[in-house]
Amino acid sequence: MGESSHVLTPSFNRSVQVEGRDERLGTAGGAVLLREIMQLSGLRRFLANRLQDPRRQAAIWYPIEELVCAYLLLIAQGWRHGQDADRLRHAPALCISATQTRGPTAVDQPLPSQPTLSRxxxxxxxxxxxxxxxxxxxxxxxxxxxxxxxxHRKRAITVDIDGLAFPVKGHQPGSAWNGHHGCRCYDPLIASSAELGDMLGAVLRSGNAGSAAGAKPFILDVVERAERHLCQVALIRLDAGFPSEELLAALEANGTPYIARLKANPALDRRSAPYRKRPRGRPSHEPRLWCVDLSYQAGPWSTPRRVVLVLKERAEDRELDRFYLVTSIAPERMTAEEILARYRQRGTAESYMGELKEVCHPALSATDRPKTRYADRPVVSAGQLPSQAFARNEALLLLNQLAYQVLHIARRALETARGEGVSLHWLRRALLVIGTRVVTGSRQLKIIIENRFADLWVAVIERLYRWRWPPP
Incomplete structure (x- = not known):
């Protein structure tokens, strides 16, 4: 059984004794399931074949794909590489899942240390x-x-582009005070799909970046990748801060359809004034909503564009509420009401982005604080440049999106099997962070989980194995 150490005899019940033992115990059993998803999807092979590793390969202990796998497992399980990696180095389920070693000896391969993960x-x-x-x-x-x-890919998907503030503590390079959010933060652009729940990309920006700063190259890159891997046509959906002549013209030249909200302005209000009247007759008991198609050319625009005027009636207001949507989709392909219905699905995308922030909880905290000593010798000049620290944070954000995506695949399998929606919070509690014991044999490793969670594992695994996994 191994050595044991007495930890606690609680005063509320003296018959209880808490001991620490050298047994193969842990709470990260879900790492095995997540590693299976990485294996089925070919993610490890994809990373191994493409990532550039400048280290001298003859002297390394952990291949680059194994390091990334360890990162993703820690993030998905809710751990931090900077705070928890060393304490979890010998957690059996994590060790088995992160290493490429086969056989029973896999449990003896420790996770990379915190300094190794930092490098x-x-x-x-x-x-x-x-x-x-x-x-x-x-x-x-x-x-x-x-x-x-x-x-098969889908015929078309909708890609949502939005900013997502990540508050930081201290003065990390690139962070800045954001008056709208009332904190010092980063304000990256996030690409996601509301109808699929997938994360599709991110680019880190300063906390005081404008809404559309860096949007054009990022969106075009996201569209190119989405149409290569997920669909034939990617429709872009944007908030009011993004539409500009440069971006809209680039999307039109690329053949990418878009729906974006427009900020109201006096010229647009004058153009829509004849239509902002209540319909004749007695008002209905419920507030009404209707849409009007307009053709409008703003001052900076090179051409007139289709604008949908959305009018909302409120019982307590004498004036009609209104907002505007600009789109490149022709009326014969999608009516004004269908344009509005498609735009209103943005709320679903925002909920997925909220899960990325709350469940994975990216800790964007790399700093340019220099070292003062190395190998017991003073360092004259050291430390990261601000641009390097900024790049580390962007890489960390992409790792968090990858971890989210692995979790989301597990969620889709469980939702399909159970026929009901599942949050990532619930998924982690019920499927991943569960009591685990590892029993080592001469030729076999047996991972034992609580039986009350086994039915969920079976549901997910059976669904994953039914799917037809293509190479990535």
Missing amino acids: TLDILARGDNRVILAEALAALAGTGLRARRGG
């Missing part, structure tokens, strides 16, 4: 590797989609 982030922060992480995210989403659909 890994420096490697992933390289410009070419950040591109690979973004590509891996789209490939993973596409692989999961095609597996569920018998190997």
